[in-house]
Structure formats: C-alpha cells, structure tokens
Amino acid sequence: MVEMKESNSERQPKNGRFASIHSPYATANIRILGILVILVVIFSIIAPGFISFISLQSILVSTALFLLLALGETLVIISGGIDLSIGSMLALSGMVSGVMMSHYYHTGSGVGIAVLGLGIALATGLLGGILNGIVIANLRLNPLIVTLGTMGIFEGVAELISNGLPVSNFPPSLFSLGNGGFGLPWLLWFTIAAVLFYGLLLAKTRFGRYIYAYGASKDAVVRAGVNTKRHTTWLYGLAGLAAGLAGYLSTAHFETASPVAGSQYLLIAVAAAVIGGTTLQGGEGTIWGTVIGALIISVLENGFVIVGMASFWQLVAVGVMVIVAVYFNEIQRRSRLAAVGRRQRQ
C-alpha cells in the first residue's frame, strides 16, 4: 500500500550539518518539484518552443500576482485558518492607490507618485488584513465566515470609490515598473523579495513557528504563554500586505486599476498552496512548496496555450490536481495514524 516516508526521518543522525535535511517537508517538496519538471519536459517535447527565455519569463510573470496572494494564504492556512478576502483586497488596494495616483498625477515621469502609490497600496492591504485579524481574534469568529464577509466589503468599497469603473491615467514610471525590468522584470524582483520575506518569516522566526504550532494545537500555543490575539492579528495583516503588493503590481502591469481585479486569483492562490503541500487541517506547509505549486499552475496554463489547447483546460487540470493533492494528503494522514496506533499497542 502506501509506504510512510516520514518514518525514515526518525533514523536521521542527531546533529546533522544542514538544517534543511531535517525538514519534514524535504521529501514532499522534492516530489512536487519532480511533477513540475515532468510537466516542463512533456510540454517542451510536444511544443519545442516551450523552453525559451521569453516563454519562461512570461510564465514567471503570469505566476507573480497570484503567487503573492498565495504567500499570505499559505501562512493563514498553516495556522489553521483561511482568508477568502485576499482577491478583493488585491482589487481594493490597487484601486485606493490607483485613484490616488491618477488624482495627483499631471505631468512628468511621476516617480514620487508611483512610490507613494506603493506605500498606499501596502498600507491599505496591511490595514484591511489587520481588520480581518482583529475581528477573528477578538470576537473569536470563524475565519471562513469573517473573510467571506470582508471579501464582499473590500470589493464593494473598491467599486464605491471608483463608481465601478476602471481607473487609469497613471505616471509613466508606474508602467515601466509594471512592464520593464533590470535583468529580470521588476515584477519578478518584487515577487522574489516577497517570497524571501515570507519564506524566512515562516521557517526561521518565532512568529513563523507559532503559525505552525497554532495550526497544530491552539492550546499548546496558549499554554506556552504566546499572545495569540496579537499573533493572529498580524498574521492576517501579513496576508493583506501581500495582497496589497499584488494589487499595486497588478495596476502597474495592466496599466489600469479595476474593482474586480484579482477575483479570479483567490481560488488559484489556495490551489497553489494546497498543491504545494499545505494542508487545510493546519500545521503543515512551506512557502517553497507554494512557489512550486504556483509554477505548476502557470506551466499548465501556458503549456496548454502553446500546444494549442483551450486555456480553459488549465482550470480543469488545476481542479483535478487540487483534489489529487488533498486525497494524497489524506492517505498519508490515515497511514500515519494507523502506524502510530500499531506502535501504541505494542
């Protein structure tokens, strides 16, 4: 049947030289990296033009926006929660900063205004996320319901401040930020910075450790003396912050701020996390897994286009992968429970 890979880790030496060797996620991450490589190989055999610098770069750029959402979502899901509002948060922060930039921009390159716009988008995302966190932590409500509510609220506010219409008239420096680059497109530099920030925060800090612990056992964290209300508030704040950055970059990339931007990203952001090994029960997952999960989704989308299939097949393929990932996860969980049970009876 299904063999238990995790049990191998028990036999590892006590003082390994590399901390990553001890990561319980190493096997799982290598496995999904393998899936990614296989997909790339298949597509490049079918369509020889698939592996080209331009094609790979366009895959990365199309990954960037929903990957940013997925970073924050990964943290929230590992803590045992969920944030449905990040798609609307992308739209709202893009819109708030877009309205401001188009209002104040008149002539010139407008670098100052573009930078101010970034600050406003980040602040909007952070504040909206903190609002989610405060309601969830202090009123002790289910995050699914709270963020379902704020999903509507954020999108509604975005529609209100723009009268439901897209906003443009931005400084040229914003366009060069959204579509130009320095070696790599700026979009990717921002995304790489965000991946490093969220990745290190989750894997290497106390804050990250409490995210895992909270997802595994709320009681354990409370009894360890951690201020869980403050932790939850910042956690959702960080999910909002990533969405704020995504909103700004979306405005810069598409040269327009739309009140319905990002609505299609929520599901694929969650899918990227789940395909990447984050479990909805909480306590498990990595940023690196989410990055690979997001790349798998983008490769599918671009690959289908290149081989001449309708890109809608990507939706079907992603849906199937999510269900397979959850199923695989469940099988592992059951075999683990059985193994612990067997040992218990000995």
Place this chain on the structure above:
Amino acid sequence: MDSGEVFRMESVTKSYGGIRALDNISVTFGEGLTAIIGDNGAGKSTFMKILSGVTIPDHGTFLLHGHPIHITSPVEARKLGIESLYQDLALADTLNVYANMFLGRELVKRIVGLPFLDERHMAQLASETLDQVRINIPSVHTMVRNLSGGQRQAVALARAIHFKASVLLLDEPTAALGPKETDSFNRIIMNLVDEGKTVIMVTHNIPQMMEMASRVVVMRAGTIVAEMSPKDTTQEEIMAFMVGSYKTVKSPQNFQKGGD
C-alpha cells in the same frame, strides 16, 4: 526520606458556590515523589489546579524554598519553577521534539540584527536534556505526531525538566499508557527524583505508589486525612483513609504511622 522543605502551602481554602473543594489545607513537600491519593471528588484536581496556577484559592499562603510566592497564572507558576504536565500534554503535533520543548521560549540568534531561530542550539540542548534523564527518542528532529503516547509524554516531561523546574506536577500521567510505556515513564520519574526534584503526582495506582513514592498524602472531602511513608503503611490502610473508615481522623499528624 524527604530532605528539607521545598514547597509549602498553608491554610489553603477553595469553595465553588456552597461547596468546599479544599478546606483549610496545609501541607509541605520535600524533595522526592509525593503521591496524592483520593477518591473522586476528594479535591485532588482542585489541589493540583491551585498549584499550577490555573485556579486561584480563596485563602492561603505559599512558600517556595522558604520565600512567600503568589501563583496567579500558569505562566507565573512556570516562571517560579513549578511545571505541570497536562493530561492532553499541550504538544503541537506537526512540530518536532525540540520545537515543542522550546515552544514559547525559543532561542534566537541575531543575523544582521534580526532575530532568527537558533535551531541547531535548541536541537543540541534538547538532545542533552533527553540524554540526561535517559529518555529514549530516536531523534529530536522527529515530528511529535510520529511518536507513541509514552514518547509524547516524555517530550512534555523533558520540556519541564529543561527549564529547571524544581517542582513537577503530574496528574494521572500514566492513565493512557500501556504497561511497558508506564514502566519506562516511571523510570524517568525516578531518575528525576534521584536528581533531587520535587515531584507531586496524582494517581489511582496505589500498588505502584507503594514502590515509588517517598510519601503518600491521602485526601478525602477536601481535606488531607493522612500523610505517611509507604514503608509505614499498607494498601488496606490507605484505602481505609480514602473511603473514610477512619472516621475520627481530623489531623493528619495524629495518624502518622507509629503514633496510633
């Protein structure tokens, strides 16, 4: 057997509504294992909750190593060196052994001024603590959910030991363990006792306590009805105190064995 006074509580009373859960209890704990024995409703749980800071008594004073202390919360109790082993263990399943031992008290190292977890140091210290009390766990990098019940218990215990607890509170620690695991858990407890820890254990297993404990405290109806060394008593006598056959008992001092 007991060498000196470690922890003393005086005139501790706790009522819930009209019910006196603890009625003016005074007791002293020295080094070694003290077993708290009593029937359901005797006040054992309330007693342990007060010691661990979960419940605040109506009256009473506490002395630790001769100094008056106030136990106002579990976190406060822990700071004073009083560690509890909860029945559900309060472990995070998806974290490894040392991450659980250091949960809430992680060691950090500064890299370019930012505090990052010092994983290697924590792993090493955790490993040393486990070796020190001879707890056998394959690796401190093992996720806690892959451990057996007894090993999980040992991790929770190692957490308490590592942070230099001088008083350990155990509430029916082996209730959910099989015979083999109970044995190895008890061996660890005896190692701790040898190291001079004060261990206070609520238990129903009287035969086991006759072997392990240096002192047995019997509770009934919110009071202490007997305190004695297992050497000077029998299981039958303990049972008699538990169920109240020695109805005339008022002060435990009168019933220290040899005084009747």
